[in-house]
Amino acid sequence: MTPSSTGTAGAQPAPAGFVISERSAHLRAETALFMRDHVLSLVSHDLRGPLNAIHSWAYVLERKLDANDPNSQRAITGIRSGVDQQVKLLETIVDATRAETKSLALAYAPFPLHPLLDETVEEVRTGFARARGVEIRLDSSFAAEQLNGDRERLAAALWLMLTFAVEASAPDKAVTLAAHVDTATWHASVAYEPNEAALNDAALPHVLEAFARKQAGEPREAKRIAWVFALCKRVAEAHGGSFEQSDTAEGGSTATLALRVPLSATAPK
Template structure:
């Protein structure tokens, strides 16, 4: 069945109903929507409401003839590009065709109409209309891609500039300290080196995210499945991030069994959990974050849940935030490229799992990673 949204619209204008019925029967076929009008005024009203691939106008109409209608069409931006084919029962000696072409027509037909010629001409204009629509869609996609590229480059520059500036300033400070008569304090120097390492790790993570996006899009996101303990992996991620959370005044709680064996790429699963925890610290408004690991009773799968008490995610954003370079409304001030959740979902899907969000705006968000159990393990 033809999708009505992809139909090409054709407008027939004639003051005689029997002529409209005959012409419509001649050109109707799947993929076309035929509109009819019995006056120039009615035709203009339709053209302001719909996009038309072609308008077939009768020349001799009362009130407003076809030539007058064509001149009005050419004077309005909305209707200017609609191809016009004139139809007339008058003899060729009246030279209507010349006037029709002067009015902007692309063709002129005399009655009685040749059915084969009419069908052929309408098909040509309908096909041209569809090609223009495809070109317009391609142009729109290209413009969006260029805009995304520009936004991406701007975000990359912003995200890299801050840590690079910090490392550069720290290097200058150490240079001055080392060139001073007094030996630098070793503890202070160690603290500065640790800050440098954090900044460098931040830049490395950013570059890794960019590479992972490229790999995911080309189906080359590497996975090395092996037995591992999901509970222990989650504990290690939480402990690795706990210092960062403590420095920000955020408490992290973890509820997990002693052991939960799975098969998968442990490094990639830890990458997902790290991303979810990092986001919870960023968007959680400084409130406690709860992490839970467990088994579902209804299905043979394990889960990792990360719940914050932040601003939450609006319903219309809950799928969009998993796309590339997309972020929830109201979070533009928080650093990040909008790649982490996209990569995390790709990793979940590569494990035949899911990554979902449950949220009510203003009441925080819960991100849940679900992973299938090994075939030999009972649910």
């Protein structure tokens, strides 16, 4: 099964010889779904501020204009009508479209953490990292530690973190997944050396869509993540945890993706 036969719209076929597994193809599609909804959320949020400002200034203008001037009154009515139409579009189309991931249903059950790490690392290693010539290292010392949460959703978040790190790594580099638990929280972080050329080189195998990879390399506003990590952020927050994306440290060469989830996860109120 090749990426061109299972990928989402806009995905580019990988070079000949690279084969993506059915599970990875499914996770890539989920990544695109969450990214779409994340972008819609940003659009909804960022448009409401200017629309509210326009609506408020319309009232200011109304008090300044001649109430007996029909052209002025038509102009004010048109401004308000346009704002109302835009707000309605946000509510009925943008907000409704992202409802599926906005209220993320989780299947809570206790599960051991060590097999989750091993299986996810192996999925990315055999399905993608080897094709890119990137090594994946696992740094953990779990024994029988368990987490109460949605195993499949958390596996998807880990898969995406590792997959992106491989996408952003040059051949012959290494990606490290480090995991540990403290008294109440599971910590998982992926460290890699970002290489923009490797992230967007069409001659290399890729799993994630070109648009997602390109946007991930653009400057981000404070506290905002790259769109491609929307799945990680949503899954973490649905478990009462958090996801963080760090930029390369000044003077350094390592970037990190960090997932934190309570061991006894419950949906946030």
